Amino acid sequence: xxxxxxxxxxxxxxxxxxxxxxxxxxxxxxxxxxxxxxxxxxxxxxxxxxxxxxxxxxxxxxxxxxxxxxxxxxxxxxxxxxxxxxxxxxxxxxxxxxxxxxxxxxxxxxxxxxxxxxxxxxxxxxxxxxxxxxxxxxxxxxxxxxxxxxxxxxxxxxxxxxxxxxxxxxxxxxxxxxxxxxxxxxxxxxxxxxxxxxxxxxxxxxxxxxxxxxxxxxxxxxxxxxxxxxxxxxxxxxxxxxxxxx
Amino acid sequence: xxxxxxxxxxxxxxxxxxxxxxxxxxxxxxxxxxxxxxxxxxxxxxxxxxxxxxxxxxxxxxxxxxxxxxxxxxxxxxxxxxxxxxxxxxxxxxxxxxxxxxxxxxxxxxxxxxxxxxxxxxxxxxxxxxxxxxxxxxxxxxxxxxxxxxxxxxxxxxxxxxxxxxxxxxxxxxxxxxxxxxxxxxxxxxxxxxxxxxxxxxxxxxxxxxxxxxxxxxxxxxxxxxxxxxxxxxxxxxxxxxxxxxxxxxxxxxxxxxxxxxxxxxxxxxxxxxxxxxxxxxxxxxxxxxxxxxxxxxxxxxxxxxxxxxxxxxxxxxxxx
Numbered sequence: 001x002x003x004x005x006x007x008x009x010x011x012x013x014x015x016x017x018x019x020x021x022x023x024x025x026x027x028x029x030x031x032x033x034x035x036x037x038x039x040x041x042x043x044x045x046x047x048x049x050x051x052x053x054x055x056x057x058x059x060x061x062x063x064x065x066x067x068x069x070x071x072x073x074x075x076x077x078x079x080x081x082x083x084x085x086x087x088x089x090x091x092x093x094x095x096x097x098x099x100x101x102x103x104x105x106x107x108x109x110x111x112x113x114x115x116x117x118x119x120x121x122x123x124x125x126x127x128x129x130x131x132x133x134x135x136x137x138x139x140x141x142x143x144x145x146x147x148x149x150x151x152x153x154x155x156x157x158x159x160x161x162x163x164x165x166x167x168x169x170x171x172x173x174x175x176x177x178x179x180x181x182x183x184x185x186x187x188x189x190x191x192x193x194x195x196x197x198x199x200x201x202x203x204x205x206x207x208x209x210x211x212x213x214x215x216x217x218x219x220x221x222x223x224x225x226x227x228x229x230x231x232x233x234x235x236x237x238x239x240x241x242x243x244x245x246x
Numbered sequence: 247x248x249x250x251x252x253x254x255x256x257x258x259x260x261x262x263x264x265x266x267x268x269x270x271x272x273x274x275x276x277x278x279x280x281x282x283x284x285x286x287x288x289x290x291x292x293x294x295x296x297x298x299x300x301x302x303x304x305x306x307x308x309x310x311x312x313x314x315x316x317x318x319x320x321x322x323x324x325x326x327x328x329x330x331x332x333x334x335x336x337x338x339x340x341x342x343x344x345x346x347x348x349x350x351x352x353x354x355x356x357x358x359x360x361x362x363x364x365x366x367x368x369x370x371x372x373x374x375x376x377x378x379x380x381x382x383x384x385x386x387x388x389x390x391x392x393x394x395x396x397x398x399x400x401x402x403x404x405x406x407x408x409x410x411x412x413x414x415x416x417x418x419x420x421x422x423x424x425x426x427x428x429x430x431x432x433x434x435x436x437x438x439x440x441x442x443x444x445x446x447x448x449x450x451x452x453x454x455x456x457x458x459x460x461x462x463x464x465x466x467x468x469x470x471x472x473x474x475x476x477x478x479x480x481x482x483x484x485x486x487x488x489x490x491x492x493x494x495x496x497x498x499x500x501x502x503x504x505x506x507x508x509x510x511x512x513x514x515x516x517x518x519x520x521x522x523x524x525x526x527x528x529x530x531x532x533x534x535x536x537x538x539x540x541x542x543x544x545x546x547x548x549x550x551x552x553x554x555x556x557x558x559x560x561x562x563x564x565x566x567x
Contacts, residue, residue, distance in 0.1 A: 010394065011453045016401035034455075035492055056390070058489050059517075080393035099397035152519070 002027045002117075003046055007039035007062065008054035008078065013099065017052050017078070020106040027110070036065035037150060048073050050094075050113055055079045060152065064143040068150065074117065076109050142170060144177040151177060155194065159208045159226055161186055163201040173226075196243045198222060198236035206243055255329055265326075269312060273341060276304055280345050281352040288353055297349050305342040309334055387424070388481075391447075392417075398451050413450055416443050424474070431470040434462075434501060434508065441476055445497075448484060456488060457496040466501040469508040471563050472541055478534055479512050479559050486557060487514035506565050513558040531559065 031042040055062040095109035211223040220232040252262035402410035420443040487495040
């Protein structure tokens with residue numbers, strides 16, 4: 001029996017997948033979820049092989065939910081509007097169904113999954129890489145996992161980001177949160193009007209800078225509003241000068 | 247050619263060469279001047295007489311230069327002086343014909359270029375208008391809403407065909423109202439009816455997550471309002487309310503008449519932790535603000551307020567009669 005999960009915020013959209021799946025006797029629906037949080041919990045609980053995933057959902061998008069998963073099930077995206085299509089294929093999805101879709105199109109996607117799962121049984125899937133450029137809301141917030149809880153951080157609350165081995169430590173007024181991501185990713189995806197990378201290991205929020213102090217021979221230190229000190233590297237200094245207009 | 251003609255008339259080689267080179271150089275200069283003149287100035291309509299006059303003047307000057315300066319410049323030889331004087335009309339005519347042709351060619355050429363530029367600019371302007379129209383159409387049709395609604399209908403066809411048909415009807419009525427081009431004021435009642443079509447469809451999509459509460463004081467229903475003014479605000483309320491919270495959501499619309507204004511309050515819950523309603527007022531509110539400013543020349547008709555976790559948009563519509 002293959003375990004499948006449906007995540008979509010519209011009940012009717014879920015029901016249509018249930019209807020279509022009746023054609024597959026050996027696929028069992030283990031849960032239906034109305035948002036990414038429920039979805040995350042259900043995936044961890046049921047370990048499904050196949051997930052039907054909507055993209056635009058309350059609070060966290062389907063892409064953001066995937067970022068928080070450790071092990072990737074096979075994903076078939078279902079969405080109404082095709083501005084995300086390219087991203088979904090970059091995300092190594094099995095297929096991408098544009099709503100509304102008919103049984104025939106649906107079967108094609110599921111058959112593709114079945115063919116795939118026979119050839120590479122339970123292989124650890126690559127972690128889905130998401131470039132958030134096309135999606136404005138994703139640039140405005142970052143989703144992290146702290147213990148069992150999911151925290152949605154608004155980029156406006158960030159003071160600075162610091163690289164920490166394979167992780168990035170996201171510092172906010174409420175504390176620091178770890179995210180399994182590279183600093184280069186954030187440099188690329190955060191709004192350059194708000195953030196500047198001043199060091200190999202640091203990105204700071206521009207409006208958090210209160211002072212710039214000379215340090216060592218030709219080095220500089222940034223003093224943040226919180227009082228924290230951030231070193232500026234030789235390559236970081238001209239960038240900092242440019243954004244501060246000095 | 248000039249050189250050989252002069253030689254055959256018994257002028258020394260040296261003098262003939264100088265004469266040819268200098269006079270042709272002057273001719274070249276005149277041509278260059280005239281084509282430059284027409285680059286900046288071209289006669290409009292039937293004023294080509296000016297062109298002819300200009301050519302005549304320039305030709306006369308050319309002839310005068312030859313007549314009075316060539317003696318000193320090139321040779322004082324008597325035969326040469328004679329030839330200059332007798333050849334003057336020919337030189338004049340030749341110069342006139344040459345710069346006449348030159349001006350005709352440059353006028354045609356520059357006009358052609360102008361025309362080309364005009365066409366290009368027109369094409370560009372048309373393209374911009376088309377793009378603007380297209381994006382406004384896309385906004386009106388809201389592809390995300392449309393395709394999701396169609397998907398819901400598709401789901402209903404099997405389980406509840408009656409409801410599917412009803413939703414097709416609602417969606418059609420809503421779309422018809424949306425694409426209707428009508429800038430006349432309408433009364434609040436018909437605006438609310440149109441809004442209701444939209445809300446009913448959203449309720450089918452989101453099931454019991456979405457509730458609406460529409461309250462009015464009776465008097466306000468007959469008051470006038472620009473058509474489709476509330477639509478983007480309600481969309482905004484749904485976006486913040488429904489897409490940014492997990493619970494059931496109630497969107498409230500309260501209308502009242504407070505002389506001389508029709509007052510409309512639209513409120514929705516939001517999550518103060520993740521939503522930043524102040525950071526971006528969103529496209530819906532910006533365009534409404536702009537529209538109100540254009541219609542009533544006032545920028546204080548749309549206000550937003552936040553209380554704990556409710557976001558409220560207030561609109562005042564001045565009633566003139």
